[in-house]
Amino acid sequence: MDITELTVHELMDKLKSKELTAKEITKAYVDRIYEKEKDVQAFVTTLTEEAISKAEQIDEKRQNGETLPEVAGIPIGIKDNICTKGVRTTCSSKMLENFISPYDATVTEKLNSQELISLGKLNMDEFAMGASTEYSYFKKTRNPWNLSTVPGGSSGGSATAVASSMVPWALGSDTGGSIRQPASFCGVVGLKPTYGLVSRYGLVAFASSLDQIGPITKDVEDSAILLNIISGHDEKDSTSANIEKKDYTKALKNDVKGLKIGIPKEYFGEGINPEVKEKLEETIKKYKELGAIVEDCSLDIADYALATYYIIACAEASSNLGRFDGIRYGYRTKNFTNLKELFKNSRSEGFGAEVKRRIILGTYVLSSGYYDAYYKKAQQVRTLVKKEFDKLFEKYNLLLTPTSPTVAFEIGTKSNNPLEMYLADICTVSINIAGLPAISIPCGVNSEGMPIGMQLIGNHFEEETILNAAYTYEQATKFREKYKPEFKGGAK
Amino acid sequence: MQVSREELLHIANLASLNLKEEEVDNYLLNLQDILNFANIVSKAPVEGLTETIGANDNYNVFRKDEVRVFEDNEALLANAPEKERNMFKIPKVIN
Numbered sequence: 001m002d003i004t005e006l007t008v009h010e011l012m013d014k015l016k017s018k019e020l021t022a023k024e025i026t027k028a029y030v031d032r033i034y035e036k037e038k039d040v041q042a043f044v045t046t047l048t049e050e051a052i053s054k055a056e057q058i059d060e061k062r063q064n065g066e067t068l069p070e071v072a073g074i075p076i077g078i079k080d081n082i083c084t085k086g087v088r089t090t091c092s093s094k095m096l097e098n099f100i101s102p103y104d105a106t107v108t109e110k111l112n113s114q115e116l117i118s119l120g121k122l123n124m125d126e127f128a129m130g131a132s133t134e135y136s137y138f139k140k141t142r143n144p145w146n147l148s149t150v151p152g153g154s155s156g157g158s159a160t161a162v163a164s165s166m167v168p169w170a171l172g173s174d175t176g177g178s179i180r181q182p183a184s185f186c187g188v189v190g191l192k193p194t195y196g197l198v199s200r201y202g203l204v205a206f207a208s209s210l211d212q213i214g215p216i217t218k219d220v221e222d223s224a225i226l227l228n229i230i231s232g233h234d235e236k237d238s239t240s241a242n243i244e245k246k247d248y249t250k251a252l253k254n255d256v257k258g259l260k261i262g263i264p265k266e267y268f269g270e271g272i273n274p275e276v277k278e279k280l281e282e283t284i285k286k287y288k289e290l291g292a293i294v295e296d297c298s299l300d301i302a303d304y305a306l307a308t309y310y311i312i313a314c315a316e317a318s319s320n321l322g323r324f325d326g327i328r329y330g331y332r333t334k335n336f337t338n339l340k341e342l343f344k345n346s347r348s349e350g351f352g353a354e355v356k357r358r359i360i361l362g363t364y365v366l367s368s369g370y371y372d373a374y375y376k377k378a379q380q381v382r383t384l385v386k387k388e389f390d391k392l393f394e395k396y397n398l399l400l401t402p403t404s405p406t407v408a409f410e411i412g413t414k415s416n417n418p419l420e421m422y423l424a425d426i427c428t429v430s431i432n433i434a435g436l437p438a439i440s441i442p443c444g445v446n447s448e449g450m451p452i453g454m455q456l457i458g459n460h461f462e463e464e465t466i467l468n469a470a471y472t473y474e475q476a477t478k479f480r481e482k483y484k485p486e487f488k489g490g491a492k
Numbered sequence: 493m494q495v496s497r498e499e500l501l502h503i504a505n506l507a508s509l510n511l512k513e514e515e516v517d518n519y520l521l522n523l524q525d526i527l528n529f530a531n532i533v534s535k536a537p538v539e540g541l542t543e544t545i546g547a548n549d550n551y552n553v554f555r556k557d558e559v560r561v562f563e564d565n566e567a568l569l570a571n572a573p574e575k576e577r578n579m580f581k582i583p584k585v586i587n
Contacts, residue, residue, distance in 0.1 A: 085567075086567075098571075099571055100567070100570060100571060102562075102564055102567035102568045102570075102571070103562075103564075103567075195546075195547035195548055196547070196548045209545065209546045209547055210547065235555055238553040239546065239547075239548065239553075241548065303532055304532060304533060304536045306529075307529060307530040307531075307532045307533050308533055310526065310529075310530060311530055311533065318507060322508075325508070326573060327572075327573075327580055327582055328568075328571065328572060328580055329571035329572065329573075330571070330573075331573075332573030332574065336583065337583070338583055339582060339583050339585055340508075342582070342583060343508045344508050344509065344510050345510065347507075347508050347509055348509050348510040348511075351509075353515075356509055356511075356519075357519060357522055357523075359507050359509065360500070360503055360504055360507060360509065360519060360523060361523060361526060361527075363503050363504075363506050363507040364495075364503050364523065364527075365530075367503060367506065370493070373493070373534065374527075374530060374533065376543060377533045377534060377536070377538065378533055379543035379544055379545060380536070380538035380541045380542070380543055380544075381533050381536045381538055382543070382544040383538070383541045383542055383543065383544045384536060384537070384538055384541055386544060387541075418522050418525070418526065419522075419525045419526055419529060422526070422529075432547070433547075434547070435546075435547025435548055460548075
């Protein structure tokens with residue numbers, strides 16, 4: 001048995017039956033990291049020794065008859081923009097290269113209280129700005145399905161680590177598709193929860209009205225288990241939803257009979273790769289076979305939504321990233337004679353090109369003279385996007401689209417053309433603008449064996465609906481039994 | 493809208509960023525490209541629509557204003573690029 005091939009729910013069963021110990025599990029993942037990390041470059045910080053000693057402590061507690069949470073002793077990877085006390089949180093930026101958070105994010109506290117074991121912090125586009133993880137200050141993460149392609153982004157390290165079985169599951173964050181698109185590129189499951197379901201306290205802010213933390217996992221059941229752990233109201237995040245906590249695993253009924261699925265035709269038109277489209281059409285057929293009621297519908301907002309997304313996200317980023325000034329923490333320039341120079345040079349030297357580009361764009365759309373034309377207009381479009389979704393959810397339980405118009409692209413092909421990189425987010429951004437939940441699950445591979453993902457979009461706080469629909473499809477098609485990454489292709 | 497060189501430098505200054513000479517042309521090009529694309533929002537049918545400022549409808553979330561002491565000053569100051577005694581150190585502001 002290869003331990004690292006197992007899902008978390010399978011590992012939990014084996015812990016419960018005492019077939020495996022936390023140490024055996026953790027050791028297997030540590031060995032796997034030693035084997036694969038050199039090829040895929042997913043980690044910014046590894047915590048292999050710490051993880052093994054934590055696993056030993058957990059095994060000892062279990063042996064002494066202590067009652068522990070069911071997931072206690074399962075390892076996990078954490079995206080490097082989620083604060084972890086005593087461990088570097090870099091956002092893959094030179095600005096925070098040596099930043100050690102003095103406190104834990106709420107989600108980190110929740111992982112700790114379940115006695116999950118952190119294997120380390122995962123690479124990302126700098127400050128989560130990107131769709132390929134090529135904008136990391138430290139390294140370019142590679143896609144295990146083809147090492148010359150990108151893993152997607154910005155949670156590319158998290159998706160690669162899960163797809164490479166270097167961690168059984170991971171946390172990512174999603175501002176415009178940063179969980180779903182890398183999950184799609186890497187053939188794993190990525191869930192962006194409803195805005196407000198998971199606390200953002202301790203998540204380094206990119207665009208506060210869009211950011212959400214969510215699970216990246218091998219299968220849908222694991223996604224539900226991790227969502228159970230991280231969701232819940234938090235008074236430290238004023239946008240956190242004060243709603244009753246649910247058990248999402250109970251939603252996995254393996255039945256979609258009578259479920260109404262809308263297919264927004266605009267997401268299957270021009271710009272969608274023909275192989276992606278073909279695979280999605282097979283998926284739609286499968287849902288019909290499984291008893292769902294599938295209908296075409298219209299959601300003619302994709303272009304508006306993308307433009308609106310970049311206006312709002314950059315505006316919020318320009319404000320959020322104002323805190324990096326070289327005074328209390330983060331990079332400080334050596335080259336200054338006064339305070340203004342200290343600010344300017346620290347920021348200019350500490351931020352990478354894409355981050356500066358977005359700060360400039362955000363400052364521009366907020367500046368006097370352009371505020372009404374761009375920012376105010378974008379906020380009105382945001383209302384329009386929400387209304388269009390509301391209309392569809394009066395009729396349908398969920399919507400189905402591709403997660404990305406293409407499969408993973410070659411490293412270096414988009415990194416010098418910002419607008420083209422932005423267009424990679426066309427299928428995912430409107431969900432963040434409307435604050436909806438959406439999940440990406442693999443639905444097949446193209447002729448070159450690269451994974452294709454579908455996105456299921458639900459109404460606010462209806463994670464149960466999309467999890468169940470994803471689960472039912474997964475049980476009927478068994479992607480993981482048919483395909484796995486082969487680490488083929490070489491570094492370019 | 494056409495962005496001028498002067499305007500870009502003004503915006504960069506507002507954002508406390510220096511742009512190197514060779515960066516300016518590149519950023520100018522990118523910014524123009526992105527803004528041309530973003531202009532599509534001016535064509536959106538938003539007549540009479542209000543502005544949405546957040547993803548949910550929360551408005552004024554209150555809690556009691558209670559002091560909570562953060563004990564670990566050392567961990568906070570450990571991240572400071574420069575410090576003296578228990579304080580962050582910055583260059584002299586007033587002559």
